Amino acid sequence: xxxLDIKQLRKVYNRGTDTEIVAVDDLSLTxxxxxxxxxxxxxxxxKSTTLRSIAGLEDVTSGSIxxxxxxxxxxxxKNRDIAMVFQNYALYPHMTTRENMSFGLRVNSMLDDxxxxxxxxxxxxxxxxxxxxxxxxxxxxGGQQQRVALGRAIVRDPRVFLMDEPLSNLDAKLRIxxxxxxxxxxxxxxxxxxxxxxxxxxxxxxxxxxxxxxxGKLQQIGTPLECYYKPANQFVAEFIGSPTMNFLTVERxxxxxxxDAFEFVxxxxxxxxxxxxxALVMGLRPEDIDLGGDxxxxxxxxxxxxxxxxxxxxxxxxxxxxxxxxxxIDPEQSVGVSVGEEITVSFDEEGVYLFDPQTEATIKTNTxxxxxxPDGSDALxxxxxx
Ligand code: ADP
Numbered sequence: 562x563x564x565l566d567i568k569q570l571r572k573v574y575n576r577g578t579d580t581e582i583v584a585v586d587d588l589s590l591t592x593x594x595x596x597x598x599x600x601x602x603x604x605x606x607x608k609s610t611t612l613r614s615i616a617g618l619e620d621v622t623s624g625s626i627x628x629x630x631x632x633x634x635x636x637x638x639k640n641r642d643i644a645m646v647f648q649n650y651a652l653y654p655h656m657t658t659r660e661n662m663s664f665g666l667r668v669n670s671m672l673d674d675x676x677x678x679x680x681x682x683x684x685x686x687x688x689x690x691x692x693x694x695x696x697x698x699x700x701x702x703g704g705q706q707q708r709v710a711l712g713r714a715i716v717r718d719p720r721v722f723l724m725d726e727p728l729s730n731l732d733a734k735l736r737i738x739x740x741x742x743x744x745x746x747x748x749x750x751x752x753x754x755x756x757x758x759x760x761x762x763x764x765x766x767x768x769x770x771x772x773x774x775x776x777g778k779l780q781q782i783g784t785p786l787e788c789y790y791k792p793a794n795q796f797v798a799e800f801i802g803s804p805t806m807n808f809l810t811v812e813r814x815x816x817x818x819x820x821d822a823f824e825f826v827x828x829x830x831x832x833x834x835x836x837x838x839x840a841l842v843m844g845l846r847p848e849d850i851d852l853g854g855d856x857x858x859x860x861x862x863x864x865x866x867x868x869x870x871x872x873x874x875x876x877x878x879x880x881x882x883x884x885x886x887x888x889x890i891d892p893e894q895s896v897g898v899s900v901g902e903e904i905t906v907s908f909d910e911e912g913v914y915l916f917d918p919q920t921e922a923t924i925k926t927n928t929x930x931x932x933x934x935p936d937g938s939d940a941l942x943x944x945x946x947x
Contacts, residue, residue: 563629563720563753565592565615570624572610572777584610586777588624592721595751597744601764602774602800608757611774612723615755616645628720639669641721644714648726650706652698652713658685659694662713677716684715687746704735711743715750722747722754728763740767761801765789773797795921798844798914804876806914807850807886809843818843822882823861827910834925835915841924844914847876847889849927852898854907865902868895879904 572585600608613619617638688708765785773780781793792798811818818825854860863879875895911929
Protein backbone atom coordinates (compact mmCIF):
# COMPACT_ATOMS: atom_id res chain seq x y z
CA UNK A 562 0.00 0.00 0.00
CA UNK A 563 1.89 3.07 -1.17
CA UNK A 564 0.91 6.65 -1.61
CA LEU A 565 3.35 9.16 -3.01
CA ASP A 566 3.18 12.82 -1.95
CA ILE A 567 5.13 15.50 -3.74
CA LYS A 568 5.10 18.94 -2.09
CA GLN A 569 6.37 22.13 -3.72
CA LEU A 570 9.10 20.31 -5.57
CA ARG A 571 11.57 22.61 -7.26
CA LYS A 572 14.64 21.79 -9.30
CA VAL A 573 16.89 24.52 -10.64
CA TYR A 574 19.86 23.62 -12.85
CA ASN A 575 22.92 25.92 -12.98
CA ARG A 576 21.83 27.65 -9.78
CA GLY A 577 23.23 31.10 -9.25
CA THR A 578 24.55 31.40 -12.81
CA ASP A 579 23.26 33.45 -15.75
CA THR A 580 21.82 30.34 -17.30
CA GLU A 581 19.57 29.17 -14.45
CA ILE A 582 16.93 26.73 -15.64
CA VAL A 583 13.87 26.07 -13.51
CA ALA A 584 13.17 22.50 -14.65
CA VAL A 585 10.49 21.79 -12.02
CA ASP A 586 8.59 24.71 -10.58
CA ASP A 587 6.69 24.22 -7.29
CA LEU A 588 5.14 20.92 -8.23
CA SER A 589 2.67 19.46 -5.72
CA LEU A 590 0.61 16.35 -6.30
CA THR A 591 -0.39 13.05 -4.74
CA UNK A 592 -0.30 9.66 -6.43
CA UNK A 593 -2.77 7.34 -4.77
CA UNK A 594 -2.05 3.79 -3.74
CA UNK A 595 -2.10 1.54 -6.82
CA UNK A 596 -2.71 4.43 -9.17
CA UNK A 597 -1.28 4.68 -12.69
CA UNK A 598 -0.38 8.35 -13.09
CA UNK A 599 1.03 9.59 -16.38
CA UNK A 600 3.17 12.75 -16.64
CA UNK A 601 2.65 14.19 -20.08
CA UNK A 602 3.92 17.34 -21.74
CA UNK A 603 6.21 18.57 -24.51
CA UNK A 604 9.92 17.91 -24.54
CA UNK A 605 11.74 19.94 -21.89
CA UNK A 606 8.70 20.50 -19.65
CA UNK A 607 10.36 18.77 -16.68
CA LYS A 608 8.91 15.25 -16.78
CA SER A 609 12.20 13.35 -16.57
CA THR A 610 13.66 15.70 -13.98
CA THR A 611 10.62 15.13 -11.76
CA LEU A 612 10.88 11.38 -12.18
CA ARG A 613 14.62 11.37 -11.56
CA SER A 614 14.09 13.49 -8.45
CA ILE A 615 11.58 10.96 -7.13
CA ALA A 616 14.05 8.15 -7.85
CA GLY A 617 16.83 10.05 -6.06
CA LEU A 618 18.94 10.45 -9.21
CA GLU A 619 18.75 14.25 -8.90
CA ASP A 620 19.19 16.39 -5.77
CA VAL A 621 16.15 18.63 -5.51
CA THR A 622 16.52 22.36 -4.89
CA SER A 623 13.59 22.46 -2.46
CA GLY A 624 10.37 20.65 -1.63
CA SER A 625 9.66 17.18 -0.34
CA ILE A 626 8.84 13.68 -1.56
CA UNK A 627 7.08 11.24 0.76
CA UNK A 628 6.09 7.61 0.40
CA UNK A 629 3.36 6.64 2.84
CA UNK A 630 4.27 9.62 4.98
CA UNK A 631 7.99 8.78 5.13
CA UNK A 632 10.16 11.63 3.84
CA UNK A 633 12.54 10.17 1.25
CA UNK A 634 13.75 13.50 -0.20
CA UNK A 635 17.36 13.11 0.94
CA UNK A 636 17.55 9.31 0.81
CA UNK A 637 19.88 7.36 -1.44
CA UNK A 638 18.13 5.83 -4.49
CA LYS A 639 18.60 2.27 -3.22
CA ASN A 640 16.85 3.09 0.06
CA ARG A 641 13.71 4.49 -1.57
CA ASP A 642 11.99 1.22 -2.44
CA ILE A 643 11.40 2.47 -5.96
CA ALA A 644 12.14 0.69 -9.26
CA MET A 645 12.72 2.68 -12.42
CA VAL A 646 12.42 1.59 -16.04
CA PHE A 647 14.30 3.67 -18.60
CA GLN A 648 13.72 4.41 -22.26
CA ASN A 649 17.06 2.84 -23.26
CA TYR A 650 16.44 -0.23 -21.01
CA ALA A 651 19.80 0.27 -19.22
CA LEU A 652 20.63 -3.45 -19.12
CA TYR A 653 24.16 -4.63 -18.37
CA PRO A 654 25.42 -5.96 -21.73
CA HIS A 655 27.80 -8.55 -20.24
CA MET A 656 25.12 -10.13 -18.04
CA THR A 657 22.46 -12.65 -18.99
CA THR A 658 18.78 -11.83 -18.54
CA ARG A 659 18.79 -13.81 -15.29
CA GLU A 660 21.83 -11.91 -14.01
CA ASN A 661 20.37 -8.57 -15.06
CA MET A 662 17.13 -9.33 -13.26
CA SER A 663 18.72 -10.65 -10.09
CA PHE A 664 21.62 -8.18 -9.77
CA GLY A 665 19.73 -5.55 -7.74
CA LEU A 666 18.42 -8.15 -5.31
CA ARG A 667 21.84 -9.70 -4.81
CA VAL A 668 23.41 -6.32 -4.05
CA ASN A 669 20.63 -4.62 -2.11
CA SER A 670 18.56 -7.29 -0.40
CA MET A 671 18.95 -9.95 2.25
CA LEU A 672 17.22 -12.58 0.08
CA ASP A 673 19.05 -15.89 -0.38
CA ASP A 674 19.79 -17.44 -3.79
CA UNK A 675 16.71 -19.67 -3.82
CA UNK A 676 14.40 -16.78 -3.04
CA UNK A 677 16.03 -14.62 -5.69
CA UNK A 678 15.75 -17.42 -8.26
CA UNK A 679 12.10 -17.93 -7.41
CA UNK A 680 11.35 -14.24 -7.84
CA UNK A 681 13.24 -14.03 -11.13
CA UNK A 682 11.48 -17.11 -12.50
CA UNK A 683 8.08 -15.75 -11.53
CA UNK A 684 8.72 -12.30 -13.04
CA UNK A 685 10.14 -13.89 -16.19
CA UNK A 686 6.98 -15.97 -16.53
CA UNK A 687 4.84 -12.89 -16.06
CA UNK A 688 6.74 -11.05 -18.79
CA UNK A 689 6.88 -14.08 -21.12
CA UNK A 690 10.69 -14.14 -21.15
CA UNK A 691 11.44 -17.47 -19.38
CA UNK A 692 13.13 -18.72 -22.58
CA UNK A 693 15.47 -15.73 -22.59
CA UNK A 694 16.87 -16.07 -19.07
CA UNK A 695 20.29 -17.35 -20.15
CA UNK A 696 20.67 -14.92 -23.09
CA UNK A 697 22.56 -11.64 -23.14
CA UNK A 698 20.86 -8.31 -24.10
CA UNK A 699 22.82 -8.04 -27.38
CA UNK A 700 21.04 -11.11 -28.74
CA UNK A 701 17.55 -9.80 -27.86
CA UNK A 702 15.15 -7.61 -29.85
CA GLY A 703 14.15 -4.17 -28.54
CA GLY A 704 10.81 -5.50 -27.35
CA GLN A 705 12.49 -8.40 -25.54
CA GLN A 706 14.99 -6.06 -23.89
CA GLN A 707 12.16 -3.88 -22.67
CA ARG A 708 10.47 -6.95 -21.17
CA VAL A 709 13.69 -7.79 -19.35
CA ALA A 710 13.93 -4.22 -18.04
CA LEU A 711 10.34 -4.47 -16.78
CA GLY A 712 11.01 -7.90 -15.31
CA ARG A 713 14.01 -6.48 -13.48
CA ALA A 714 11.74 -3.80 -11.96
CA ILE A 715 9.10 -6.37 -10.96
CA VAL A 716 11.51 -8.68 -9.06
CA ARG A 717 12.37 -5.79 -6.77
CA ASP A 718 8.74 -5.81 -5.55
CA PRO A 719 8.97 -2.03 -5.06
CA ARG A 720 6.47 0.34 -3.50
CA VAL A 721 6.56 2.55 -6.60
CA PHE A 722 7.36 2.01 -10.29
CA LEU A 723 8.79 4.91 -12.27
CA MET A 724 8.79 4.56 -16.04
CA ASP A 725 10.52 7.08 -18.30
CA GLU A 726 9.21 6.77 -21.88
CA PRO A 727 9.69 2.99 -21.70
CA LEU A 728 8.02 2.24 -25.02
CA SER A 729 9.41 4.98 -27.24
CA ASN A 730 12.20 2.85 -28.75
CA LEU A 731 9.73 0.23 -29.98
CA ASP A 732 8.05 0.21 -33.38
CA ALA A 733 4.46 1.47 -33.58
CA LYS A 734 2.76 -1.93 -33.58
CA LEU A 735 4.76 -3.30 -30.67
CA ARG A 736 4.25 -0.09 -28.77
CA ILE A 737 0.47 -0.48 -28.92
CA UNK A 738 0.73 -4.12 -27.84
CA UNK A 739 3.09 -3.28 -24.96
CA UNK A 740 0.81 -0.43 -23.85
CA UNK A 741 -2.00 -2.91 -23.26
CA UNK A 742 0.35 -5.43 -21.61
CA UNK A 743 1.80 -2.84 -19.28
CA UNK A 744 -1.63 -1.66 -18.26
CA UNK A 745 -2.76 -5.22 -17.52
CA UNK A 746 0.42 -5.89 -15.59
CA UNK A 747 0.06 -2.73 -13.51
CA UNK A 748 -3.57 -3.61 -12.71
CA UNK A 749 -2.50 -7.08 -11.67
CA UNK A 750 0.43 -5.99 -9.51
CA UNK A 751 -1.39 -2.93 -8.15
CA UNK A 752 1.91 -1.08 -7.73
CA UNK A 753 1.69 2.71 -7.61
CA UNK A 754 3.15 3.84 -10.93
CA UNK A 755 4.32 7.07 -12.51
CA UNK A 756 4.80 6.88 -16.23
CA UNK A 757 6.38 9.63 -18.33
CA UNK A 758 5.56 10.24 -21.97
CA UNK A 759 5.38 13.12 -24.45
CA UNK A 760 2.71 11.17 -26.35
CA UNK A 761 -0.79 12.27 -25.41
CA UNK A 762 -2.36 9.14 -26.95
CA UNK A 763 -0.24 6.96 -24.67
CA UNK A 764 -1.30 9.11 -21.71
CA UNK A 765 -5.00 9.00 -22.65
CA UNK A 766 -5.08 5.25 -23.17
CA UNK A 767 -3.04 4.11 -20.17
CA UNK A 768 -3.57 6.56 -17.33
CA UNK A 769 -5.90 6.47 -14.37
CA UNK A 770 -5.03 10.15 -14.12
CA UNK A 771 -2.87 12.43 -16.22
CA UNK A 772 -0.65 15.21 -14.92
CA UNK A 773 -0.09 17.72 -17.73
CA UNK A 774 3.15 19.70 -17.38
CA UNK A 775 4.43 22.73 -19.24
CA UNK A 776 7.55 24.72 -18.52
CA GLY A 777 8.11 22.90 -15.21
CA LYS A 778 4.62 23.71 -13.96
CA LEU A 779 1.63 21.49 -13.37
CA GLN A 780 -1.16 22.62 -15.70
CA GLN A 781 -3.82 20.10 -14.71
CA ILE A 782 -4.17 16.75 -13.00
CA GLY A 783 -7.25 14.69 -13.78
CA THR A 784 -8.64 11.63 -15.49
CA PRO A 785 -8.09 11.43 -19.25
CA LEU A 786 -11.70 12.44 -19.87
CA GLU A 787 -11.54 15.39 -17.48
CA CYS A 788 -8.45 16.69 -19.25
CA TYR A 789 -10.12 16.16 -22.62
CA TYR A 790 -13.56 17.63 -21.92
CA LYS A 791 -12.72 19.99 -19.07
CA PRO A 792 -9.22 21.31 -19.82
CA ALA A 793 -8.03 23.80 -17.20
CA ASN A 794 -6.53 26.08 -19.83
CA GLN A 795 -5.75 26.49 -23.50
CA PHE A 796 -2.44 24.65 -23.20
CA VAL A 797 -4.14 21.46 -21.94
CA ALA A 798 -6.92 21.86 -24.51
CA GLU A 799 -4.34 22.00 -27.27
CA PHE A 800 -2.05 19.28 -25.94
CA ILE A 801 -4.72 16.65 -25.24
CA GLY A 802 -6.63 15.36 -28.25
CA SER A 803 -5.69 14.39 -31.78
CA PRO A 804 -6.13 16.09 -34.21
CA THR A 805 -5.68 19.08 -31.93
CA MET A 806 -8.39 21.54 -31.01
CA ASN A 807 -8.92 24.44 -33.43
CA PHE A 808 -8.56 27.95 -32.05
CA LEU A 809 -10.24 31.02 -33.53
CA THR A 810 -9.93 34.62 -32.36
CA VAL A 811 -13.33 36.20 -31.78
CA GLU A 812 -14.73 39.38 -30.29
CA ARG A 813 -17.90 39.16 -28.24
CA UNK A 814 -20.59 41.71 -28.87
CA UNK A 815 -23.55 41.00 -26.60
CA UNK A 816 -24.45 37.42 -27.33
CA UNK A 817 -22.65 37.27 -30.67
CA UNK A 818 -19.14 35.92 -31.10
CA UNK A 819 -17.78 37.82 -34.06
CA UNK A 820 -15.02 36.28 -36.18
CA ASP A 821 -13.55 37.87 -39.33
CA ALA A 822 -15.55 35.45 -41.47
CA PHE A 823 -18.69 34.64 -39.43
CA GLU A 824 -20.84 35.41 -36.42
CA PHE A 825 -21.94 32.82 -33.88
CA VAL A 826 -24.86 33.44 -31.53
CA UNK A 827 -24.55 32.07 -28.00
CA UNK A 828 -26.96 31.70 -25.08
CA UNK A 829 -27.20 33.91 -22.02
CA UNK A 830 -25.51 31.16 -19.98
CA UNK A 831 -22.39 31.48 -22.13
CA UNK A 832 -22.57 35.27 -22.00
CA UNK A 833 -22.67 35.03 -18.19
CA UNK A 834 -19.54 32.85 -18.20
CA UNK A 835 -17.71 35.52 -20.22
CA UNK A 836 -18.32 38.25 -17.63
CA UNK A 837 -16.85 41.53 -18.89
CA UNK A 838 -14.58 39.88 -21.41
CA UNK A 839 -15.05 40.76 -25.06
CA ALA A 840 -11.79 39.44 -26.57
CA LEU A 841 -11.96 35.63 -26.60
CA VAL A 842 -10.39 32.54 -28.12
CA MET A 843 -12.95 30.05 -29.41
CA GLY A 844 -11.93 26.39 -29.29
CA LEU A 845 -13.53 23.72 -31.46
CA ARG A 846 -12.62 20.03 -31.38
CA PRO A 847 -12.35 18.64 -34.95
CA GLU A 848 -15.05 16.04 -34.24
CA ASP A 849 -17.50 18.69 -33.01
CA ILE A 850 -17.70 20.33 -36.44
CA ASP A 851 -20.26 18.90 -38.88
CA LEU A 852 -20.46 19.15 -42.63
CA GLY A 853 -23.50 21.08 -43.84
CA GLY A 854 -25.83 23.46 -42.06
CA ASP A 855 -28.08 26.41 -42.81
CA UNK A 856 -29.01 29.75 -41.28
CA UNK A 857 -30.83 27.97 -38.42
CA UNK A 858 -27.65 26.20 -37.36
CA UNK A 859 -25.13 29.04 -37.38
CA UNK A 860 -23.63 27.79 -40.65
CA UNK A 861 -20.11 28.88 -41.56
CA UNK A 862 -18.47 28.54 -44.95
CA UNK A 863 -14.87 27.61 -45.68
CA UNK A 864 -12.58 26.54 -48.51
CA UNK A 865 -11.26 22.97 -48.53
CA UNK A 866 -7.45 22.91 -48.41
CA UNK A 867 -6.49 19.30 -47.59
CA UNK A 868 -8.37 15.98 -47.29
CA UNK A 869 -6.69 13.19 -45.30
CA UNK A 870 -8.55 9.88 -45.07
CA UNK A 871 -7.21 7.68 -42.23
CA UNK A 872 -9.54 4.69 -42.67
CA UNK A 873 -11.81 5.26 -39.68
CA UNK A 874 -11.99 9.00 -40.14
CA UNK A 875 -11.34 11.71 -42.64
CA UNK A 876 -9.55 14.89 -41.60
CA UNK A 877 -10.43 17.91 -43.70
CA UNK A 878 -8.59 21.22 -43.37
CA UNK A 879 -10.60 24.23 -44.42
CA UNK A 880 -9.81 27.94 -44.30
CA UNK A 881 -12.33 30.14 -42.59
CA UNK A 882 -11.23 33.73 -43.14
CA UNK A 883 -7.53 33.75 -42.20
CA UNK A 884 -7.78 30.65 -39.97
CA UNK A 885 -7.27 26.99 -40.85
CA UNK A 886 -9.70 24.64 -39.16
CA UNK A 887 -9.52 20.84 -39.09
CA UNK A 888 -12.66 18.71 -39.24
CA UNK A 889 -12.78 15.04 -38.22
CA ILE A 890 -15.68 13.40 -40.04
CA ASP A 891 -16.87 10.00 -41.25
CA PRO A 892 -14.98 8.93 -44.37
CA GLU A 893 -18.27 8.38 -46.28
CA GLN A 894 -19.16 12.01 -45.71
CA SER A 895 -15.91 13.12 -47.29
CA VAL A 896 -16.54 11.30 -50.56
CA GLY A 897 -18.14 14.21 -52.41
CA VAL A 898 -15.75 16.81 -51.05
CA SER A 899 -12.88 18.12 -53.17
CA VAL A 900 -9.93 20.43 -52.61
CA GLY A 901 -10.61 24.07 -53.50
CA GLU A 902 -14.35 23.69 -53.05
CA GLU A 903 -16.35 25.99 -50.78
CA ILE A 904 -18.26 24.00 -48.16
CA THR A 905 -20.61 24.80 -45.31
CA VAL A 906 -19.95 23.56 -41.80
CA SER A 907 -21.74 24.00 -38.50
CA PHE A 908 -21.19 23.33 -34.81
CA ASP A 909 -23.29 23.44 -31.66
CA GLU A 910 -22.79 25.80 -28.80
CA GLU A 911 -22.35 22.81 -26.44
CA GLY A 912 -19.13 21.87 -28.22
CA VAL A 913 -17.69 25.40 -28.21
CA TYR A 914 -14.83 26.07 -25.77
CA LEU A 915 -13.84 29.59 -24.81
CA PHE A 916 -10.53 30.81 -23.40
CA ASP A 917 -9.18 34.09 -22.10
CA PRO A 918 -6.58 35.26 -24.65
CA GLN A 919 -4.48 36.94 -21.94
CA THR A 920 -4.32 34.26 -19.24
CA GLU A 921 -5.27 31.27 -21.45
CA ALA A 922 -7.64 30.21 -18.64
CA THR A 923 -10.71 28.24 -19.66
CA ILE A 924 -13.98 30.19 -19.61
CA LYS A 925 -16.30 27.57 -21.10
CA THR A 926 -15.80 23.85 -21.70
CA ASN A 927 -17.89 21.28 -23.54
CA THR A 928 -21.33 21.43 -21.96
CA UNK A 929 -22.86 18.61 -23.98
CA UNK A 930 -22.12 16.17 -21.17
CA UNK A 931 -23.65 18.14 -18.32
CA UNK A 932 -25.79 18.50 -16.38
CA UNK A 933 -26.40 14.82 -16.20
CA UNK A 934 -28.70 12.18 -14.95
CA PRO A 935 -31.76 12.41 -12.74
CA ASP A 936 -29.63 12.39 -9.60
CA GLY A 937 -27.95 15.57 -10.79
CA SER A 938 -24.52 13.95 -11.03
CA ASP A 939 -22.17 14.99 -13.79
CA ALA A 940 -22.78 13.01 -16.99
CA LEU A 941 -19.10 12.83 -17.60
CA UNK A 942 -17.99 9.60 -16.01
CA UNK A 943 -14.52 10.71 -15.15
CA UNK A 944 -13.55 7.41 -13.60
CA UNK A 945 -13.16 5.69 -16.95
CA UNK A 946 -10.76 5.93 -19.85
CA UNK A 947 -11.97 6.79 -23.34
P1 ADP B 1 11.39 16.43 -20.30
O1 ADP B 1 11.68 15.13 -19.63
O2 ADP B 1 10.00 16.91 -20.09
O3 ADP B 1 11.78 16.44 -21.75
P2 ADP B 1 13.58 17.43 -18.68
O4 ADP B 1 13.14 17.16 -17.29
O5 ADP B 1 14.56 16.49 -19.29
O6 ADP B 1 12.28 17.56 -19.60
O7 ADP B 1 14.20 18.89 -18.75
C1 ADP B 1 13.59 20.04 -18.17
C2 ADP B 1 14.50 21.24 -18.39
O8 ADP B 1 15.69 21.09 -17.65
C3 ADP B 1 14.93 21.45 -19.83
O9 ADP B 1 15.00 22.83 -20.07
C4 ADP B 1 16.31 20.82 -19.87
O10 ADP B 1 17.11 21.42 -20.86
C5 ADP B 1 16.83 21.13 -18.48
N1 ADP B 1 17.79 20.12 -18.00
C6 ADP B 1 17.56 18.79 -17.84
N2 ADP B 1 18.64 18.16 -17.35
C7 ADP B 1 19.60 19.13 -17.19
C8 ADP B 1 20.95 19.13 -16.70
N3 ADP B 1 21.54 18.01 -16.27
N4 ADP B 1 21.62 20.32 -16.69
C9 ADP B 1 21.03 21.46 -17.10
N5 ADP B 1 19.76 21.54 -17.56
C10 ADP B 1 19.04 20.39 -17.60
